[in-house]
Amino acid sequence: MSLRKVLSLTKAGYCRTVKLQTANIFRQNVWLLTATSPRFYSAENLDKTKDAKPTEKVEILGRLFPQAQINQDAQEIKKEQEKFEKENQEKAEENAKSWNRMKMGFAVFGGAMTVMGGIMIFEMGAPRLDDSGAVIEDEFSHMPVVLQYLRRAWKELTFYEKMIKEPSRELLLPDALPPPYQPTxxxxxxxxxxxxxxxxxxxxxxxxxxxxxxxxxxxxxxxxxxxxxxxxxxxxxxxxxxxxxxxxxxxxxxxxxxxxxxxxxxxxxxxxxxxxxxxxxxxxxxxxxxxxxxxxxxxxxxxxxxxxxxxxxxxxxxxxxxxxxxxxxxxxxxxxxxxxxxxxxxxxxxxxxxxxxxxxxxxxxxxxxxxxxxxxxxxxxx
Missing domain, CATH: 3.40.50.1000 (HAD superfamily/HAD-like)
Incomplete structure (x- = not known):
């Protein structure tokens, strides 16, 4: 028998031996899995799983997804939303009331200022009277009555402004004394x-x-x-x-x-x-x-x-x-x-x-x- 043939037979026998060993190891592992975990691989455990009550499943899901806690959180969130909406509504109502009060205040202030302005124009714009009560004519007497009052009132206002911005008198000091009484x-x-x-x-x-x-x-x-x-x-x-x-x-x-x-x-x-x-x-x-x-x-x-x-x-x-x-x-x-x-x-x-x-x-x-x-x-x- 030639050397090449001997080597080929040896190689074939070695491969067959490896395959058998692999198959034996697989069988042993399967047996070990079946012996240690019969719940998953034995027919008896499969039947028990079918006859088991669903309470254990519910308990497991309850642990993973606590429904009661979820419902409680949802209720609290809903209460917070309702409280927030209520507060917003109260604020909106209060803002509306404040705006109404402000508008009323502006209206009252505007009315008061209008009345005061009219009284001021009437008092300051009235023509001057002499001792006998006769009207003293001025540069505004030929104008319409309303324009007369407005022009006279404006003249009085500018006069007071001039008093504030300019000195109260033209000469601040009296005339100098004759010498030698007047200092140099x-x-x-x-x-x-x-x-x-x-x-x-x-x-x-x-x-x-x-x-x-x-x-x-x-x-x-x-x-x-x-x-x-x-x-x-x-x-x-x-x-x-x-x-x-x-x-x-x-x-x-x-x-x-x-x-x-x-x-x-x-x-x-x-x-x-x-x-x-x-x-x-x-x-x-x-x-x-x-x-x-x-x-x-x-x-x-x-x-x-x-x-x-x-x-x-x-x-x-x-x-x-x-x-x-x-x-x-x-x-x-x-x-x-x-x-x-x-x-x-x-x-x-x-x-x-x-x-x-x-x-x-x-x-x-x-x-x-x-x-x-x-x-x-x-x-x-x-």
Whole structure:
């Protein structure tokens, strides 16, 4: 027998043996499955499964899908929806009632304003009467009656607006006194944050703190050929008592001007110096707000706003500056004020000028060295 044939027989026998072993292993596994799980593979268990009651199935489904819990959740969701819908309905009803009340309020307000407007037009637009009760004719008498009342009422309204925006009078100060009673220069001072600083609290209300050196300042300028005028943008009823305490004898402050003497322009109370009835070449305004004197910036000395610092000495230096102007008999103060107006702090600039002037005076008044010392310095080169 050839070797090839022997190998083929051996191979065929080996394959047959493997197939038999595989079949035996399969049978053993089937038997094991049948022995350990007869419920699934035996006929007896199949019959028992058919005869079993459906309660176990219901219990299993109940565990997986709890119907009672689902029904309870559904009921709660339904209750929440009903509650939400009820709340929305109540809100809608309340909004409707609020809107109706608002419309009624607008109607009542509109009616009241209409009635008040009619009464105002009737009162303000009525023609004026003389002492005997006769009608005084004016520029509107030839117009129809309704138009007459409207035009007169509008004229009255514009008059009150003019009172608010323009000064209460054309000339703010009386005519100057004859010499030598009239001071040469007029000093216009802002009161708030220049001479005093206002402070308010719940315990004390409004209080005014005096700036350091304010009493000495007023005495110095009042005795230095200056007419002192307080011109503030505050109301008179609040500032007048403070001025009485600052100058109880009315010897230092000659005149007092308040908000009613200003022009109200673009939300700012502006001081118009043309109404002072004084020569503007001799008028000096001291203020911290540039906008308050924008019509006459050349006459203004703008200081830094004082906020209550106890170490401030600006008023004393300002008094020296004003005293120097008066002693120098300056013809036009606007030249001096324009020079110091170019500095952010004109008082500091005046201090520097004073210091340099004193140094120059000391050098000028210093004695000259003797001639021998100058020769000795030349030879020794010292």
């Amino acid at each position: 220069y007029t000093l216009v001072l802002e009161f708030t944050d220049v001479l005093v600083h206002p402070d308010w609290s719940y315990q004390t209300g409004w209080r005014f703190k005096k700036r350091p050196g304010v009493d000495q300042f007023l005495q110095t300028v009042a005795n230095s050929d200056y007419e002192v005028v307080i011109f503030t943008t505050e109301n008179a009823f609040m500032i007048w008592p403070v001025l009485d305490k600052l100058d109880p004898e009315n010897k230092l402050i000659h005149y007092r001007l308040f908000r009613d003497s200003t022009h109200f322009i673009d939300g700012v109370h502006v001081k118009n110096l043309d109404g002072l009835n004084r020569d503007l070449s001799k008028v000096i305004v001291v203020d911290w707000n540039k906008q308050a004197t924008k019509f006459h910036s050349q006459n203004t000395l703008v200081l830094k706003k004082w906020k209550g610092d106890d170490d401030d000495t600006s008023l004393l230096d300002l008094a020296n500056l004003l005293q120097t102007i008066a002693m120098s008999n300056v013809t036009d103060v606007r030249e001096v004020l324009t020079y110091y107006g170019q500095f952010d702090d004109p008082i500091a600039a005046f201090r520097d000028n004073q210091r340099r002037l004193l140094e120059q005076m000391e050098q000028r008044d210093a004695p000259e060295p003797p001639l021998t010392s100058s020769w000795l310095r030349t030879f020794t080169r010292r």
